[in-house]
Amino acid sequence: MSENYNIPFWIYLAVVSLFVGGAMKKILAPHLSVGPTLVAWLGATVLVERLWGFCLPAIPLLVLLAAMGCIYSRSRTAQLPNLPAQGKAVFITGCDSGFGNAAAKRLDSLGFEVFATVLNLEGDGARELQRSCSSRLTLLQVDITQPQQVQQALLDTKAKLGLRGLWGLVNNAGVCLNLGDAELTLMSNFRCCMEVNFFGTVSVTKSFLPLVRQAKGRIVNISSPAGEQPFPCLAAYGSSKAALNLFTETLRHELNHWGVRVITILPSSYRTAASSNHAHWDQQNKELLQGLSPELLEDYGEDYVTETKNLFQSFSERASTDFSPVIDTIVQALSSPQPQARYHAGLSLMYFIHSYLPLSLRDRLQKKRFLKKTVMPRALRKKSGLDANGCHSNINTCEEKQNLQ
C-alpha cells in the first residue's frame, strides 16, 4: 500500500491531517470541556501516525536526500570565493588584547577598514595596533558599558565613513571575572558579567545597527560554549553568554529581511590575556574570600575555594595560544558569501560531551574535563567524617572512596 504513494502525496496527506486535527480542536474546543478536546486532538494525532505508518519506507530515503542536499549546498558555498575586503569597514570591540587585537591586525592586513576600540589608548595593545597596522585603521577608546563613549565612537565612525555604511560589527569585548560555585560568586561578579558581556554588547549593537543595515552587512558576536553548557564554577559568565546567545539568535531572525547576517562564534578554550593572568586570578580569589559571609566560608572552607582557582590556572596553562582558528572564523564570518549562523572555533570536547552524551555521563565528564576537584566543601567532609580530600578517615586512599561512589 505505502509503496504506491509517491512522496508529494503522503506529505499532502500528513499536512492535511495535521490541519484537520488542528481545525477539529479549534472548532470543537469552545464547545467542549478539556477532556473531549484532548480526545479530538488524540484522534488527529492517531490519524497522522497512521498516515506516517503508510509512508514509513519513504522516510529514510527523504532523510538521505536531505542530507545529500545539505552536503552538496555546503560544498558549493565553500567553493564560492570570499567577498572582497576593499571598501568594507569593520568595527571591533575589545582590541586591547586577545582575539580582538589579533582580529584587528588580520582584518587590516586583508584590506578592511578597521575601527578598533580599546579600553586604554595608551595600553600595549593599542600601541601594537598603531605600530603594526596600516593608516586605514582607526583606534577609538570605548568602554562598552558607558553609553556616552559608545555614542562618541558612533559619531567618530560616521565622520570617517561619510555616506558609506558599516559592513561588519564584531562584538568581541567580554570579561569573566571569577571562577567559583554559583553560591560563592559575588553578586557584583554576576552584575559585571551581565553589564559587559550582555548589556554592553546590546548597547553597541543597537547604536551601530542603522549603519550595518545601510550596508546590508554582518554582526559577529563572540560568545562561549559556557553560554550553552553548564561549566562548573562559570555560572556568572555562562549566564551572561547565554543571554547574549539568545539576543543574537533573535536578532538573526529579525534582521534577515534587512539583508543583515547575524553570526555567533563559539571559541573553545584559548590562553588569552584574561585566562593566563595569574595575578588577576589571585586577586579575584582574594576578593572572593573577603566577600564571603562567615557562614559560607565555614561551610565551604578556604581550601575548597582556592583549589578552584588553582585548578583553573592549570587548565588555562594547557589552553592553546594559537588564536588562528578563532581569527580565521571571524574572517570567514565577515567574508563568506553565505556565512553560517554559528561557528565553533577550535575543538571543544565539551561541545560533543554536552551534545551527544546522556545527562548522567556528561555531568561526570564535564566535572572531570574542566575542573578535577579533589577537595570537598568543609561541611560535607564534617558530615561524613571525611578528611580535606573528601576521603573517609577509615579508608586509606581517595581511590577507594571513589570506587564506593
Ligand SMILES: NC(=O)c1ccc[n+]([C@@H]2O[C@H](COP(=O)([O-])OP(=O)(O)OC[C@H]3O[C@@H](n4cnc5c(N)ncnc54)[C@H](O)[C@@H]3O)[C@@H](O)[C@H]2O)c1
Ligand atoms: N579565551 C577564551 O578561551 C575564550 C573562549 C570563548 C569565548 N571567549 C570570548 O572571547 C572574547 C575575547 O576574550 P579574550 O579571550 O580575547 O580575552 P581578553 O581578556 O584578552 O579580551 C577581552 C577584551 O575585552 C576588553 N574589554 C573588557 N571589558 C570591556 C569593556 N567594558 N568595554 C570594552 N572592552 C572591554 C578587554 O580590554 C580585552 O581587550 C570575550 O568575549 C570572551 O568571553 C574567550
Ligand SMILES: C[C@]12C[C@H](O)[C@H]3[C@@H](CCC4=CC(=O)CC[C@@]43C)[C@@H]1CC[C@@H]2C(=O)CO
Ligand atoms: C571564560 C574563559 C573563556 C572560555 O569561555 C573558556 C573558559 C574555561 C572553560 C572553557 C572550556 C571550553 O572548552 C570552552 C571555553 C571555556 C568556557 C575560560 C575561563 C576564563 C576565560 C576568559 O576569561 C575569557 O574572557
